[in-house]
Amino acid sequence: MRELEYPFDSELILQNRRKLRKALIADGSARIKKNIAVLGGSTTHDIIAALELFLLNQGIEPSFYESEYAQYYQDAMFGNPELDEFHPDIIFVHTSLRNINVGFPAMSDSREQVKELIDSQVKYFEGMWEKLRSKFNCPIIQNNFEMPFYRLLGNKDAQDYRGRTNFVTELNRRFYEYADEHNDFYIHDINYISAAYGLEQWSDPFYWYMYKYCLCLPAIPEFAFNLSNIIKSIFGKNKKALVLDLDNTLWSGVVGDDGVDGIDVGQETSVGQGFYEFQTYLKAHKQLGILLNVASKNDHENAIAGLNHPSGVLRPDDFTIIKANWDAKSENLKKIASELSLLPESLVFVDDNPAEREIVRAYVPGVAVPEVNKVEEYIRNIDRGGYFEVTTFSADDASRVEMYRQNIMRAQAQESFTDYNEYLLSLEMHADIKDFEPLYLARITQLTNKSNQFNLTTKRFTESEMEAVAADDKYVRLYGRLVDKFGDNGIVSVVIGRQEDNILHMELWLMSCRVLKRDMEQAMLDEVVRQAQKRGIREIRGYYYPTAKNKMVEKLYETFGFTLLSSDDAGNTVWSLMTEGYEDQNKVIKVN
Amino acid sequence: MIDKGEIFERLNEVFQDVFDDESIKVNPKTTAKDIDDWDSLEHIRLIAAVEREFGMRFKMGEVSTMKNVGEMADIIAARATK
Numbered sequence: 001m002r003e004l005e006y007p008f009d010s011e012l013i014l015q016n017r018r019k020l021r022k023a024l025i026a027d028g029s030a031r032i033k034k035n036i037a038v039l040g041g042s043t044t045h046d047i048i049a050a051l052e053l054f055l056l057n058q059g060i061e062p063s064f065y066e067s068e069y070a071q072y073y074q075d076a077m078f079g080n081p082e083l084d085e086f087h088p089d090i091i092f093v094h095t096s097l098r099n100i101n102v103g104f105p106a107m108s109d110s111r112e113q114v115k116e117l118i119d120s121q122v123k124y125f126e127g128m129w130e131k132l133r134s135k136f137n138c139p140i141i142q143n144n145f146e147m148p149f150y151r152l153l154g155n156k157d158a159q160d161y162r163g164r165t166n167f168v169t170e171l172n173r174r175f176y177e178y179a180d181e182h183n184d185f186y187i188h189d190i191n192y193i194s195a196a197y198g199l200e201q202w203s204d205p206f207y208w209y210m211y212k213y214c215l216c217l218p219a220i221p222e223f224a225f226n227l228s229n230i231i232k233s234i235f236g237k238n239k240k241a242l243v244l245d246l247d248n249t250l251w252s253g254v255v256g257d258d259g260v261d262g263i264d265v266g267q268e269t270s271v272g273q274g275f276y277e278f279q280t281y282l283k284a285h286k287q288l289g290i291l292l293n294v295a296s297k298n299d300h301e302n303a304i305a306g307l308n309h310p311s312g313v314l315r316p317d318d319f320t321i322i323k324a325n326w327d328a329k330s331e332n333l334k335k336i337a338s339e340l341s342l343l344p345e346s347l348v349f350v351d352d353n354p355a356e357r358e359i360v361r362a363y364v365p366g367v368a369v370p371e372v373n374k375v376e377e378y379i380r381n382i383d384r385g386g387y388f389e390v391t392t393f394s395a396d397d398a399s400r401v402e403m404y405r406q407n408i409m410r411a412q413a414q415e416s417f418t419d420y421n422e423y424l425l426s427l428e429m430h431a432d433i434k435d436f437e438p439l440y441l442a443r444i445t446q447l448t449n450k451s452n453q454f455n456l457t458t459k460r461f462t463e464s465e466m467e468a469v470a471a472d473d474k475y476v477r478l479y480g481r482l483v484d485k486f487g488d489n490g491i492v493s494v495v496i497g498r499q500e501d502n503i504l505h506m507e508l509w510l511m512s513c514r515v516l517k518r519d520m521e522q523a524m525l526d527e528v529v530r531q532a533q534k535r536g537i538r539e540i541r542g543y544y545y546p547t548a549k550n551k552m553v554e555k556l557y558e559t560f561g562f563t564l565l566s567s568d569d570a571g572n573t574v575w576s577l578m579t580e581g582y583e584d585q586n587k588v589i590k591v592n
Numbered sequence: 593m594i595d596k597g598e599i600f601e602r603l604n605e606v607f608q609d610v611f612d613d614e615s616i617k618v619n620p621k622t623t624a625k626d627i628d629d630w631d632s633l634e635h636i637r638l639i640a641a642v643e644r645e646f647g648m649r650f651k652m653g654e655v656s657t658m659k660n661v662g663e664m665a666d667i668i669a670a671r672a673t674k
Binding site for chain 2: 045
């Protein structure tokens with residue numbers, strides 16, 4: 001919904017909340033349901049209201065638990081039946097400068113005394129986090145502290161160990177240390193977002209005195225949007241690729257008309273510097289595993305010439321797919337999504353031309369289309385959009401761009417074979433299919449939470465839940481990693497089965513779409529059966545739960561040779577396979 | 593100074609948006625009791641929306657002591673910048 005995309009009109013959102021909510025709920029889109037507990041140290045009512053809108057817009061339907069006014073600590077430490085029964089999927093601790101309860105340093109304090117003050121405040125919070133972790137075993141999002149709105153020592157407040165600004169900075173640093181050392185713990189950076197908003201407005205004490213809000217009411221949508229980005233990232237709803245226009249998006253001018261010498265990017269002019277910095281910003285996304293692609297109305301050779309501009313930053317080989325032709329951009333976007341095995345909703349389309357943006361919004365629903373009209377706004381509008389919010393960063397993210405490049409080489413190799421099986425053999429594939437290992441747990445969880453298409457049950461796990469599965473004997477757990485002559489695809493498949501007597505119930509079966517049609521799913525099945533046989537399990541029971549996105553695996557168990565046991569009106573199906581006399585189905589991948 | 597008729601017309605629109613109810617018609621005597629969803633939480637949002645519409649701010653004391661929409665309109669009339 002346009003009203004909820006950055007840059008948005010905050011006051012309009014507050015004023016029309018009910019109307020927007022109604023429209024979102026009525027739009028019929030599929031959403032995952034999540035329970036979010038908000039433990040507040042100040043008023044949270046409008047924060048929850050705005051957060052709900054942004055989450056609905058991001059494909060998440062939240063239910064909320066809201067602690068009584070400022071009861072965050074009591075709820076966490078001493079329990080609350082309502083909260084216990086709520087079974088939160090996420091806990092958000094909404095504290096602020098107003099919740100510092102050990103006092104601030106006095107001018108008479110020694111360094112040692114101030115250090116003790118900091119320690120005791122951090123201990124207060126750590127005790128609460130530990131309690132929440134052990135009790136609820138779910139991700140925790142914790143605000144850091146905004147900067148104080150007055151400075152007793154003036155500028156020295158920042159540097160002096162007794163300064164309030166210094167004190168808060170130190171507390172924040174200690175919060176980050178805890179976040180560094182603990183999984184499933186995320187900092188909501190209100191220090192940054194309040195600075196970006198303007199601390200003076202943000203901390204307008206009117207709203208504290210009147211309503212016990214720790215921030216001004218008009219800032220609440222910005223706050224809630226920033227928070228919703230963490231939540232949607234945790235639940236696997238980040239974007240994965242950028243699709244970029246060229247003329248007047250990556251450089252000033254039209255390369256087809258003006259020639260390479262006529263376009264502007266680089267250090268010579270102010271406009272050129274704008275495009276240079278934008279290219280630098282885009283290129284940095286490759287480190288995060290974000291794929292860069294081009295959709296441009298241009299002759300291919302002109303596009304390449306422009307990307308080879310001597311003063312530019314991006315080069316043709318920085319891009320995974322370059323579509324420079326005269327087809328509709330909407331068509332090129334669909335093709336790019338399909339060639340990358342991504343859904344259109346994983347793409348962010350960047351084009352300075354409002355007409356192209358409208359076409360893509362209309363014909364490729366789900367694609368994020370930020371408003372980019374002037375080069376000096378490009379970075380801000382994309383960055384603050386939060387499309388690529390990093391909550392976990394795995395080794396796989398770091399090498400993803402390279403993996404996709406290898407995939408394109410595979411596709412080219414395939415064209416030289418007429419027999420598909422021979423092509424598969426030529427890939428010289430070998431796979432590790434093994435029980436979960438601690439080292440890979442983050443990647444396994446990440447893959448589990450973002451796989452939508454090749455996913456039989458679409459069951460999601462937090463890292464804590466995955467750790468629990470990894471430690472429990474009743475589960476058969478397998479991850480699959482596929483390597484071939486072009487390179488390492490990394491961990492691409494996850495399967496979890498729960499043993500109940502003689503039956504193995506498949507709770508999770510998923511695979512990354514980038515290894516479709518490689519017989520990796522057969523290799524996983526072979527190993528599942530082998531593990532089951534080892535445990536004396538006689539039957540494997542498969543479950544398929546349809547979603548808006550997983551139709552491609554509707555018949556997977558059938559192709560595996562399972563028998564249909566039951567089905568219901570919603571399309572849920574249950575399948576069965578006897579382990580006795582099973583013959584391996586994978587003939588092209590060497591395993592373990 | 594804007595006239596009272598215009599103030600009430602614009603207030604009506606703000607009330608209709610905030611409470612998402614197009615049947616609302618406010619008059620000087622309207623109080624929170626007359627509008628179903630007008631509780632202390634919605635009051636916060638309403639005040640912010642009114643401030644935005646008229647380009648003005650209420651003082652802290654006023655927010656809790658205004659007795660009806662008529663008093664709200666008096667303050668708006670004295671302070672509106674748009």
